[in-house]
Amino acid sequence: MRGCVALFTLTILSGCTGVQSALDPAGREAGTIARLFWWMTIGSMIVWLGVIVLLIYSVRTRAESFTRRKARIMIVGGGVVVPVVVLTVLLLYGLAPIPAMLAPAPPGSLKIAVSGEQWWWRVHYLPPGQAPIPSANEIRLPVGEPVEFHLESPDVIHSFWIPPLGGKMDMIPGRKTRLVLTPSRTGVFRGACAEYCGASHALMAFSVVVQQREEFAAWLSHQSQPAESPQELLAIQGAHLFLANGCSACHTIRGTAAAGVVGPDLTHVGSRLSLAAGILPNDPNAFERWIGQTHDLKPEVLMPAFHMLPPEDTRALAAYLEGLK
C-alpha cells in the first residue's frame, strides 16, 4: 500500500520537470501560464481550506448562539460577496495575460510556418528577407527572441504544443492560426500533437532545441545549404538507390534530383535529433528499421514500407541518409 502511494506520488511529481513539462517553464509564455497555474492552485487551496474551516465551525457551534443579523451577514457575506469578489479577482488575473500572448511578434522577428500532417510536421523557417528554409520534425529557436509560428493543416485538426515554451494552438484545415513563443533559456525540449488526429496521433512529436543566437544563425545558414555529396562508397550507393527506387517521388534532398513534395524534406535529415517525428533515435539502425518496417513503427502512415528491398540496399540507404548532416 505504502509502495503504491509512493509510486503514485512519484508519477505525479515526474510531471513537474523534464523535456515536456509545462510546470518547468523555459519561455516567457510558459512562465506566464505556469504562474497562472500556481496562483490558481493556491487560490483554490485557500478557498477550499476556508470552506472546510467553516464547515467544521458550523457543525460544532450551536444555532441558538446566532442572532438573525449575524446569520444574515454570514449567509450573504459568505455565500454571495466573498465568492463574487474572489472569483472576479481570479478571473481578471486569469484574463490579464491573454492580450500579450495573442499579440503578434514585433516586426522583424523570425517566423516559422508549421504544417501538421498525419503524422509529422512540415516546417519552413521564414527569416526576414530570405527564401524559406524547409525542414521537418524538429524546431530550433534562438533564446530570448519572440518567434511567430504560422500553423496550418492539410488533413485533419492537429494541435501544436511545446509545453515548456507555451500554450497549445490548434492547426485547422482551411485556416491559419498563430502562436508566439519566446524561449527564455537554452536546452532541448519536446513538442507533441495535442489533438487526437488518427491512428498514429501518439507517434507525432518533435524535438525542440533552443540555442544562443549565433549558434542558431549558424545552424540555420547550414540548413539553407543543399546537401553535401556523400563520400563513402556505401553512402554513394545509397544516394543512387534513393533516386532509383523512387524515394524522390515524395522526398526532397536539395542539391540532388530528389524534389518530391508529399513527404518530409530530407536534405539534412542526419542532423536532426530524432527520426520519424520524434519516435526513433537518429542512427543508421533506426533508418533501416523505418525503411523496412514503416507500418509496424507508425500504423497507417502514408509512406509505403520498402521491406522488399534487399537488406544491403536498405543499409546503403540508411548510410546515405544518416550522412546528410
Next chain:
Amino acid sequence: MRQSVKILLLLAAGAAGLFKKVAAAPSDREINSKDEQKHSKLTLWQAAKVLILAGVAVGVIGFLVLISGLVPIKASSGHWRVTRWFLTFAMHRSVGTYSTPIEAPPLSDPVLVQKGASAYENNCRVCHGSPKLPHPPVAQHMLPRPPYLPHVVSEWDTEELFHIVKHGLKFTGMPAWPSQQRDDEVWAVVAFLLEFPKLDQNSYRGLVGTDAAAEFGEAFDQVLRHCESCHGPQGMGRGFGAAPRLAGQKVDYLYSSLSAYARQQRYSGIMQPVAARLNEEQMQRLAQHYANLPRNLPTETPDAAGAVERGQKIANEGIREQRIPACNSCHRQSGPRNPIYPELSGQYANYIVLQLKLFQREQRGGTSYAHLMRHVAPNLSNDQMQDVANYYESLAPQVASAAR
C-alpha cells in the same frame, strides 16, 4: 427476373392453400363428437407413424442401393430425360436468381471484344468450340455436354452470362474464372460472347489473331507464337490496347511479372493460366526476348485537349494537395531507376488506365513492389488517370536497346 417473380408467386399461392387447409382442419373437427375426435386423432397419429416408417424404409433401401454401387455414374449413359430437365431447370433458376443484383457495364468496346476473344480461344474453345474448328469430339462426350455457344448465348441474359463465366457451374465441367478479382476480364469474355453468334470463320480468326492462333507448345517458338496472338508479332500489341505492348519493356519487370502471374500474386484469368505453364527458363527467355525488341511507335497520339500537357505536369511534379507523388520519380526515362519498375513510354493509354483502376480497387496484385502503387492510384481522379496515361502513350520511347 420476370420468371423468378412468377415462380415465387406460384410458390406463395401453394403455401397459402396448404395453410388454409391446416387452419380449416380443427374447425371441422370441433363439430364432431368427442369420440369421433379421439378416433380422428388416432387416425392422424397412425398415418404419421406409417409415413415415418415408410421414410425410414426408403432411406435404408436407398442407402443399400448406394453402397451396392449399382447406380451408374457413367458419362456415356447420359441422364434420364426427367433428370436432365430437373438439373437444367435448377441451373436456370439458380443463375437467374444470383445474377439479379449484377449490372452490366457498356460492352460494345472493341478492346473488350478482342480481349474476350483471346481469352475464349485460350481457355474456352477446347470445350465449347469455335467457327474455326468443329465442336471438339472429346468435349462432346462430357456429361453434361458443353454447348456450342453461338447456339445458346441468346438463351441467357448478359448478367447471367457474367455469373456463369465468373463462378462456373457445379457438377458440370464449367470452371470458375481463375482470378475472382478480375471482373473486367469476365466482362470482356461476355462482350465477346454477345458478338460470337455473328462471327464466321474468318471474322473469328481476325479477332483472335490470324497467323498466331498457335497451340501452346513446349518449343520456345510455339510459346512465343502463343504470346504473339495477344501481344502482337513484334510485341507491339494489336492496335487496341486489349493487351499491353511488351517490346522494349524492362527485362526485370517482364520476368517478375510473369513469375507473379504464375504464383497467382498478380491477378488475371487470362495471364495466370499462360504463365503457370511456363518453366523458369522459358520465363527468362521470354522476358529477354521482349526486352530486346524495339518499341517503335507507328504514329504519334494526338493531344486530346491538352491532356498530354496536364499528364506531363502530374508525372513530373506530382500534386502535393492530393498526395500524388511524381510518376517520373520511378518511371523516369533517363537517370537512375530500379529495373523492376515498368517502362510506360509508348504504352497503350487504355491499358495504363486499366492498371491504375485495378490498383485503386486493390485488384491488380503484381511484383513485390506493386504495393507502392496502392499509395498513389487511389489519389488520382479518373480524369487525371486518363491525362497521365495519354502523356505516357505520347512519349517516344528512348533507344530501345538502352531500355534494359
